[in-house]
Amino acid sequence: AQSVSQHNHHVILSEAASLELGCNYSYGGTVNLFWYVQYPGQHLQLLLKYFSGDPLVKGIKGFEAEFIKSKFSFNLRKPSVQWSDTAEYFCAVNTGGTGGGNKLTFGTGTQLKVEL
Amino acid sequence: DTGVSQDPRHKITKRGQNVTFRCDPISEHNRLYWYRQTLGQGPEFLTYFQNEAQLEKSRLLSDRFSAERPKGSFSTLEIQRTEQGDSAMYLCASSIDSGSGWETQYFGPGTRLLVL
Numbered sequence: 001a002q003s004v005s006q007h008n009h010h011v012i013l014s015e016a017a018s019l020e021l022g023c024n025y026s027y028g029g030t031v032n033l034f035w036y037v038q039y040p041g042q043h044l045q046l047l048l049k050y051f052s053g054d055p056l057v058k059g060i061k062g063f064e065a066e067f068i069k070s071k072f073s074f075n076l077r078k079p080s081v082q083w084s085d086t087a088e089y090f091c092a093v094n095t096g097g098t099g100g101g102n103k104l105t106f107g108t109g110t111q112l113k114v115e116l
Numbered sequence: 117d118t119g120v121s122q123d124p125r126h127k128i129t130k131r132g133q134n135v136t137f138r139c140d141p142i143s144e145h146n147r148l149y150w151y152r153q154t155l156g157q158g159p160e161f162l163t164y165f166q167n168e169a170q171l172e173k174s175r176l177l178s179d180r181f182s183a184e185r186p187k188g189s190f191s192t193l194e195i196q197r198t199e200q201g202d203s204a205m206y207l208c209a210s211s212i213d214s215g216s217g218w219e220t221q222y223f224g225p226g227t228r229l230l231v232l
Contacts, residue, residue: 004158032218044159044207044223051218090158094218102211102219103149103172106158 002027004093006107013081014115021076021110023065023091032094033074034104035065039087047089050074061085086114118142120224122208128230129198136194137227141210148191149221150183151207152176159207165191166213198231205229 005024013019025031035047048059055067065076074091088111092104121140129135141148146167151159162181163173167188177183180198185191195202205228209221 034220036223043225046220046222049220092158102147103161103164103174104151104159104209104221105161108156108158 002031002093002095002105004091004105004107006089006091006110008110009108010111010113012113012115015083016080017114019076019078019081019085019112021089021091021112023074023076023107024072025074025091025093025105026072027093027095029095033065033067034092034094035059035063035074035076036090036092036106037087038090038109044090047076081112081114083114083116085112087112120208120210120222122206122224122227124227125225126228126230128232130232131198131200133198134194134196135198135229136192137206137208137229139191139193139208139210139224141190141208142212142222145210145212145222146188147211147213147219147221148185149209149211150191150193151209153205153207153226154203162193195229198229200231203229203231 003026007022033050036044037047050057050067058064063078088109090109091107123138149164150162153159165185180196183193205226207226208224211219211221
């Protein structure tokens with residue numbers, strides 16, 4: 001069964017600092033990869049996704065992620081964080097395909113706190 | 117608002133009681149998923165429907181859990197004889213099957229269940 005690891009459980013940054021959140025998955029086949037974000041008091045929202053093609057994907061609010069197949073990684077980056085980026089970030093993998101099995105497997109999440 | 121909606125948003129019940137949650141997906145979405153999220157963890161897949169057919173169930177879904185999507189629109193998740201270990205956030209997500217097998221799931225706000 002596939003699994004997703006997020007190694008940073010809590011991250012504290014100052015505004016304008018750069019962010020990189022790690023995500024590694026275990027699955028040898030074709031995958032879709034996602035980052036979801038949950039702002040305080042809000043529901044899970046899609047930040048960005050990778051289906052195929054360019055391994056560097058850009059999402060909302062200046063976030064980007066790079067899919068490195070050889071490392072089974074999909075790390076999330078932002079060059080300069082803002083206080084409003086304070087949230088919990090979840091990496092997820094969908095091994096998908098026709099006929100079913102499109103469930104998402106999530107990591108345990110990374111709680112990001114951005115200080116002024 | 118055309119997003120995924122869930123009702124109720126909060127439920128407190130006593131151990132042994134039955135509870136039922138409702139999910140209304142985005143209107144044109146034919147796939148509907150249920151996940152459970154406990155504190156400090158990412159969401160875990162429970163079950164999913166394509167139209168009215170329940171295509172996959174997790175082993176997390178014990179016999180006390182049942183889900184339905186009778187007309188391929190809204191879905192209900194019932195937990196019978198609740199236990200304290202059922203306390204969690206129950207999330208619903210929906211997506212549209214584009215035919216490629218790859219899809220993006222959109223999440224609702226969740227129903228937070230507390231079993232006393």
